[in-house]
Amino acid sequence: MASYIEPIRFALIVFPFLALAISAIFFIYEYRKYGTFLLTRAVILYSFVFYLLCAYFLVILPLPTKEAVAQMTGPKMELHLFASWENFRANTVLVLSDPSTYLPAMRQSVFLEPLFNVFLLLPFGIYLRYYFRLSFVKTVFASFCLSLFFELTQLTGLYFIYPRPYRLFDVNDLLTNTFGGMLGYLVTPIFTFMLPTRARMDEVSYEKGKTVSLTRRLVAYLIDWFFLSICSSIIGLVAGLSFGSSEFTSYSWWLFVQVFLYFMILPFLTNGRTLGKKIVRIKLVEDGRERIRFRALFIRYAYLYFLFYGLGWLSQLVGPVINQATGVTQMSAVFIFLCTLVAQFIFGLNLFLSFIRKKRVLFYEKASHTYTISTIKDRKA
Template sequence: MSVYTMPIKTAIIVFPFLALAISFVLVIREYRKYGTFLLWRAVVLYSFVFYLLCAYFLIILPLPPRAEVAQYTSQYLELRPFHFVQRFLQETVLNLHDPQTFVPALRQNVVLEPVFNMLLFVPFGVYLRYYYKVSFKKVVLASFLLSLFFELTQLSSLYFIYPRPYRLADVNDLINNTFGGIVGYAVTPMLTFLFPTRDEMDERAYEKGQSVSLFRRFVAFCLDWLMISVVQSILIFLANFIPQYKEWIAPYPLLEQRLWFFFMVLLVFMILPTLTNGETLGKKIVRIKVVEEQREKIRFKSLVVRYGYLYIVYGIISSFLAGSADLLNSSNRMLQLVTLMLFLFCLFLLFLFVLNVGYVLVRRKRRLFYEKASHTYTISTIKRVKNAESN
């Protein structure tokens, strides 16, 4: 039994890291297409990934020592189609006239092995038909190709890591796996009738996607600052080749960081959205934009107020809090007192900011304080096309 439980336990350990690695791509894709990431869609997609991970580990684990594999002399390739039927007829203890042989016969490897290979691919057929709405012919082809990938993985000695194959690559596995995918396709309606259909999920996602969640805006925020980090690094690298830059700015690293910060905020969040009517790269990717009340085109002035509150004011506050330790430890009592008062005031402002975000999350209102001050708000740019087909 450990032969089967060990790969599943390994998949459970690996899955969180794999899920984290693919989450960013999945989230961006869902926000770009629908404007939201439904919980049920996440359950379906991540469970599908977990299933594929378990299936893969089941065909490669446990991994034997390379030195041990080098001593193997057993068969590693079986090319006789339906040989499992011949093995069953030769080795089974089943006697149709003796009911006492039924259960022992089911416990033999000649039964368990083909049944396992069939059941392994039943979920694959279910997922393909239920979520991806794949036709019968494509399910058959996809099941065959996935099984072929597994068998070639075994035949290639785990991509030539081992000196020879340590698992049997069997053409009968191709047959049983493909048949399992077909069974999965056939039983899908019986297994999924209680769950929402793909079309229902899409319709619900489009409805929710018309309102812009804070998480969707946070994804856009991360994308924008990722772009800013890349562009800023390139510009600083090029600027270091300018003698005047090294002479004026480079000796003052703190000033250099602040100047670059304010320059990128001005460029990316004020000038660029003025030219694109409220879109940054991150916002464009997740299909949202900033608009101004009662105006078709957003003004530069409104963007200055909006992002001035968010980045400049709170950027200065954060910078002060980060660099106030030396001033608080100063021997000048008056300087210590003034710094302490400013420190507490900045903490209070940050507390108000966190409180505002929390209030928006709890009350499900989408406008933060800097949006109200600038008379701007964020909207979704996704347009629901009638009779749109899901992928």
């Protein structure tokens, strides 16, 4: 039993970190497809990943040393079909006419090992039928393929990391694992009758996807700036190799260049889209116009970026003046510095309150007469 508990404990340690990476993938995928991210769907998907993680660790753990594996001389494969059944019949203490033998028989490895192999893929069959909506035949085939992957992992000595297999490749495991997937398919209604159907989750997701939430816009914003940071790093690397210097990418004016090219010129050419907006399926539009004008984009992002970062740049300029100047000049610099701080605070507070109140039209959108819409359409019947 300890050999089964260890993989689960290891999965409990590893899973949060793996889930963090997977969450980003699913977060973007969900927004791309539905325009929203349901908590119910997230729990189901993450539990599926957690289950697969545990199942995989059950197959490969505990890991022996290479030296110990090199000294193994036992068989590598068991190709005798129904050998586990014959082993059970030969070694079990079970006597059907004697109930006192039932519990001892259930504690024997000849019973527990096939039972665990059935249970290993039973959840897999449930997930395939409930969430992925596969047919019975496809569930059986997918269960067989997953079991075959596990067995080949063992046969290859963890993909040839070890000099030989340290666990037996057993065709009977293929049989019991596949049966577990079949059984999971059949018992799915017992475990999922209280959960929303996949069709219902999709319906709710599409309905919510028609509305552009501030969170959705934030995801697009993060994607855009992640992409810009990669581009900036590449440009800096090329400039460093070609001209011996890439310091310009750290200057304040470089930020304004990026904003001008990416958030003004690009949306003007693509009619309101950037990479981030394209991924989460939203776009910018201007009141009363089929195509957004450059003027509207300039006003929008001048308020959003140039005003906020411009105030920060101004406060940096007056900082040395405060330390070096005296008299009226110093007092003027202090006044300008305080004004920039207050303006930035008001700017940030406005955005924060908009998120808290879920106010979807922000001040820079009112000034530019632009707003964000969803490009998700109703599903065809």
